[in-house]
Structures are given as structure tokens and as C-alpha cells.
Amino acid sequence: MKGKFLLAVCMLLLATQIGAQEVAYEEYDLDNGLHVILHQDNTAPLVTTSVMYHVGGKDRTEGRTGFAHFFEHLLFEGTKNIERGKWFEIVSSNGGRNNANTSQDRTYYYEVFPSNNLKLGLWLESERMLHPVIDQKGIDTQNEVVKEEKRLQYDNSPYGQIFPVVGKSLFKKHPYKDPNIGYMEDLDAATLEDVIAYKKKYYVPNNAVLVVAGDINIGETKKMIQDYFAPIPKGATVTRNYPLEDPITSExxxxxxxxxxxxxxxxxxxxxxxxxxxxxxxxxxxxxxxxxxxxxxxxxxxxxxxxxxxxxxxxxxxxxxxxxxxxxxxxxxxxxxxxxxxxxxxxxxxxxxxxxxxxxxxxxxxxxxxxxxxxxxxxxxxxxxxxxxxxxxxxxxxxxxxxxxxxxxxxxxxxxxxxxxxxxxxxxxxxxxxxxxxxx
CATH class of the missing domain: 3.30.830.10 (Metalloenzyme, LuxS/M16 peptidase-like)
Structure with a gap:
């Protein structure tokens, strides 16, 4: 009887713990198609602003691999209102930190600031979406950065070729057959027009979600989001029709x-x-x-x-x-x-x-x-x-x-x-x- 009682108590505590984990959020769409999700948590004076774009390594054409990962770097170069090379300085000098990462399916940018700098975080991401400076100088600079990353993480790293080899072995038709970082000859061959067209296609509000989470006031945050993101023009609808793989039927x-x-x-x-x-x-x-x-x-x-x-x-x-x-x-x-x-x-x-x-x-x-x-x-x-x-x-x-x-x-x-x-x-x-x- 005692054992059953203790089990019941443990289950009750676990249920209470899980119930307390529930995340409250609000979500809505701007007229330009940008999906917005807000999560208010006033327990600490911090706020995360993030944008995830539905674009990853698989979103490419033959001979132009690695563009999504390349853009992860390129969109830190600068904007119409942010001087080249000053992005990280702006963030750190205002008590924040930021990063980005890319998978085969999406690209994610985020900043973490003291909550009194929420406006700055939103402005930075709206600048990235609306006003990035894409020119040959930035392309050449980030091309070298990506090549160095490839040397460190793939070419010269023990077991660094595992995922490229697995991808090539499991997939023959689908873009997953190629590594997320792409092939360097493809990036070398890319023209400025190629890069601008890629930005225009994928880095648009209707292909993204904006999340603001932390110590925020919902009403004030909505007003700032409207001011910074609503004027950004909607892009064309992104369509995908990647080939299906044939089943593997023998080892x-x-x-x-x-x-x-x-x-x-x-x-x-x-x-x-x-x-x-x-x-x-x-x-x-x-x-x-x-x-x-x-x-x-x-x-x-x-x-x-x-x-x-x-x-x-x-x-x-x-x-x-x-x-x-x-x-x-x-x-x-x-x-x-x-x-x-x-x-x-x-x-x-x-x-x-x-x-x-x-x-x-x-x-x-x-x-x-x-x-x-x-x-x-x-x-x-x-x-x-x-x-x-x-x-x-x-x-x-x-x-x-x-x-x-x-x-x-x-x-x-x-x-x-x-x-x-x-x-x-x-x-x-x-x-x-x-x-x-x-x-x-």
C-alpha cells in the first residue's frame, strides 16, 4: 500500500512539473505573410529576437550548391543602415550576443539582448530582411570565410567527411545528396546576379517566421513589429518539387x-x-x-x-x-x-x-x-x-x-x-x- 501511495505521489509531482512546463504564446500574420510568434516570460530581463527562414542546403539548383549556408554568413556583412563589418560590434556594445546556423531545411538567425534593447533586436532583423547590402566585395569576403570553415570542419577534421559520404550514399536524386556547405567550385562559379536572385526568392517575409520571446510587453512589441516589418514587401510564393528517391532494396x-x-x-x-x-x-x-x-x-x-x-x-x-x-x-x-x-x-x-x-x-x-x-x-x-x-x-x-x-x-x-x-x-x-x- 505504501509503495502504491509513493508511486501516486511521484506521478502527481511529475504531472505538476509537466503542467508547469506549458509554454504560452501568441501568433499571428502580418499582411506581407510574415508569421509572428510572441512568448512573454518576465522572470529575467532578457529577450530573444529570432527569424527562421524556410531555406536550407537542399534549396539550390545543380551547380549552385551551398547558397543557404553562404547566406548565413553573407547577411552579417552589412545593410543599407549598418556599416560593413559593424554588425557584431553593434550587438556586443549593447550587451547582446547573436548567432546563426543553417541546416538542409532552414536558416536561423537570433539575438539575445537585455530586454530594454528589444527595439534594437527587431531593427537588426528587419534590416537583414529588407536592406542587406549584397555586392561583389561581400561575396568575395564570405567566400573565403566559407572555404576556411570547410577546411576546418570537413577537410581537415577527423571523420569530417561522414555526413557528405552518407548523403551521397543514401540519396541519388534528392538535393540531400550534396553537403549543406556545398561545393566550393559552385560558390566560385556563382555570379552576383545568382546571389541577388537567391536572396529575392527565399529571404522574404512570407518565407519566414519571427519569434520574440522573453521579458516583453505584448502590446508594445506588436507595435514595434508592425513598424519595422510590415513595410517589407511580400515575395513570390516559394514552391518546391524535389525528386523522390527510389527505394533501397538491396544492401x-x-x-x-x-x-x-x-x-x-x-x-x-x-x-x-x-x-x-x-x-x-x-x-x-x-x-x-x-x-x-x-x-x-x-x-x-x-x-x-x-x-x-x-x-x-x-x-x-x-x-x-x-x-x-x-x-x-x-x-x-x-x-x-x-x-x-x-x-x-x-x-x-x-x-x-x-x-x-x-x-x-x-x-x-x-x-x-x-x-x-x-x-x-x-x-x-x-x-x-x-x-x-x-x-x-x-x-x-x-x-x-x-x-x-x-x-x-x-x-x-x-x-x-x-x-x-x-x-x-x-x-x-x-x-x-x-x-x-x-x-x-
Whole structure:
């Protein structure tokens, strides 16, 4: 009886904690199509202003890859009213910080300021959208910046070619086949007219969402947003019609070499559905079951017990059109890559053929509940979640109800989804090897 009482108390506390996590927000559209989301939290005198554009690495034409990532840099160059090179100085001198990042599906810019500088944050993002200076000098400057980033993060970084190799292996038609950063010869070949046309097509209010979160007054914030963003002209509707991939029906084996590594790696990759699909949520749970933490199936077996792997992990990488499910392993000593592949497949096969235990299922549910409780611990994080849920998932309310999807996933569903996507005949096996040294 005492145990049942304690369990009831714990469940009540968890429910209270989750209820307290609910994020209040207001959203609306300006006449030019810009979607606005406001979240008021007056607990700290900080405010995040952010704009997410629905443009990423996949939005390109053949021979002009990498434009979205390039623009992530280019749109800090300067504007009609911000002198070239002064953006970061303006932000830091007013007590703020800012950053940006690009994926295959979107580009995100944000600033965090003391709340008395909300007006400045809004002005900066409206300047970026309306008045960026795009000229040959800025293009040449940022071209060199991107090349240096590619050298540091891809060309000269250990295992830096993993995602380009996986993308090229899993996709033959869809733009996901090319790396987000693009190919440098494409950026070198781009003309000023190419770059201006790209800006005109994608960096328009009706292809973006503005989120303001933090210590704000809703009425005053709406007035500032109207003043700064409403005059920006609406762009043409962005349409996408990317080719569909043919199913992978037999195992593909490939080898790649990396001069920056000494320990080989194996990568087993599966093409999976886009992150809006329910099956993608189930794959999240499968990857957590297999490799999240030292008690997970792959880690416990291959690292702890059998001493076959230095590292082993299963990762569900979400993207808008197609996802990628990866098994990544580093062998111990003379353990072959084939052994890592077969041992990992043995654990995946168990998910396909048997229901996971009720105990493991409850551990998974507890883990996802805990992740949900902690997911919106900062106003900055809330701003990013609101933007992502609206722009990419088409449902802002996921910030409060996404946990309901994970709660509803059953053990039977995990088995069914593993059978649907994680079979040997649907995978690409990549031997990722140190570059062979030439014989003397």
C-alpha cells in the first residue's frame, strides 16, 4: 500500500512539473505573410529576437550548391543602415550576443539582448530582411570565410567527411545528396546576379517566421513589429518539387578514405521518413533504446561486455523530406568492421522480431518525459522550438504536446517500424578508413 501511495505521489509531482512546463504564446500574420510568434516570460530581463527562414542546403539548383549556408554568413556583412563589418560590434556594445546556423531545411538567425534593447533586436532583423547590402566585395569576403570553415570542419577534421559520404550514399536524386556547405567550385562559379536572385526568392517575409520571446510587453512589441516589418514587401510564393528517391532494396557497400584518422569506422545508414511523420518519432525511441547511455543495448554489449567497440551509437537524424538513421562504430584493437556491423545488426534484429521488455519500455518513457521537461529550460531554447515547430512541422503547439506522441508509441509499434525501415536489404554499409599511405 505504501509503495502504491509513493508511486501516486511521484506521478502527481511529475504531472505538476509537466503542467508547469506549458509554454504560452501568441501568433499571428502580418499582411506581407510574415508569421509572428510572441512568448512573454518576465522572470529575467532578457529577450530573444529570432527569424527562421524556410531555406536550407537542399534549396539550390545543380551547380549552385551551398547558397543557404553562404547566406548565413553573407547577411552579417552589412545593410543599407549598418556599416560593413559593424554588425557584431553593434550587438556586443549593447550587451547582446547573436548567432546563426543553417541546416538542409532552414536558416536561423537570433539575438539575445537585455530586454530594454528589444527595439534594437527587431531593427537588426528587419534590416537583414529588407536592406542587406549584397555586392561583389561581400561575396568575395564570405567566400573565403566559407572555404576556411570547410577546411576546418570537413577537410581537415577527423571523420569530417561522414555526413557528405552518407548523403551521397543514401540519396541519388534528392538535393540531400550534396553537403549543406556545398561545393566550393559552385560558390566560385556563382555570379552576383545568382546571389541577388537567391536572396529575392527565399529571404522574404512570407518565407519566414519571427519569434520574440522573453521579458516583453505584448502590446508594445506588436507595435514595434508592425513598424519595422510590415513595410517589407511580400515575395513570390516559394514552391518546391524535389525528386523522390527510389527505394533501397538491396544492401549497398562502399568505402571511403580519410587522411585525418587512425582508427577506422563503420557506418550503417538507412533512409527513413521525414521528421513530421509519426514513424520518425518511433525511430527516435528505437535509437534511444539501442544506444542512449551506458545501459543501452549496443553500448552495454559491444563496449562493456564484449570489448569490441570504442564507441557505438544509433542516431536518428531528422530532416524535412527524408531522415537518416545511422549506426556508427569504432572498433577496439583488431576487431573487424564486419564484426561491428554483424553485432549491431543482431541487436536491431531483436527489435524487429521481439517486443522490447516492459521494463525497458518504461525506462524509455521516463527518459522522454524527462527530456520534455528539460527541453524548454531557457527563453532562447523556447524561441528556437517555437520557430521550428511552426516553420518545419506546421504546428506551433507541438512545443506543449509533442510528448503526447512519444507517450502514445507502443512496443508493438517499435517492432513494426523497425521491420519497415531497418532491414539489411535497406541499408548502406560504409567502411570509413584511414587513407592508405603510398608504398615506398
Amino acid at each position: 549497398v557497400e562502399t568505402v571511403t578514405y580519410d587522411p585525418n584518422i587512425q582508427i577506422p569506422a563503420t557506418i550503417v545508414a538507412y533512409r527513413t521518413p521525414g521528421f513530421k511523420e509519426r514513424d520518425a518519432y518511433v525511430l527516435d525511441m528505437i535509437s534511444s533504446y539501442l544506444s542512449d547511455g551506458k545501459s543501452s543495448k549496443l553500448y552495454k554489449k559491444m563496449v562493456d561486455e564484449q570489448k569490441q567497440a570504442l564507441q557505438i551509437g544509433a542516431f536518428n537524424i531528422g530532416q524535412e523530406d527524408y531522415g537518416m538513421y545511422l549506426i556508427f562504430g569504432l572498433p577496439v584493437g583488431d576487431t573487424s568492421l564486419d564484426v561491428l556491423v554483424s553485432e549491431a545488426e543482431e541487436e536491431i534484429a531483436k527489435v524487429r522480431t521481439d517486443l522490447i521488455s516492459e521494463k525497458d519500455y518504461q525506462k524509455l518513457q521516463n527518459k522522454f518525459e524527462n527530456n520534455f521537461v528539460n527541453s524548454n529550460a531557457s527563453v532562447e531554447g523556447i524561441a528556437g522550438s517555437l520557430a521550428t515547430n511552426y516553420l518545419l512541422y506546421g504546428d506551433t503547439s507541438l512545443i506543449n504536446k509533442e510528448i503526447e506522441i512519444y507517450r502514445s508509441i507502443t512496443r508493438e509499434e517499435m517492432k513494426a517500424v523497425a521491420n519497415k525501415y531497418l532491414n539489411p536489404n535497406q541499408r548502406v554499409v560504409i567502411d570509413y578508413l584511414p587513407e592508405e599511405k603510398p608504398a615506398n
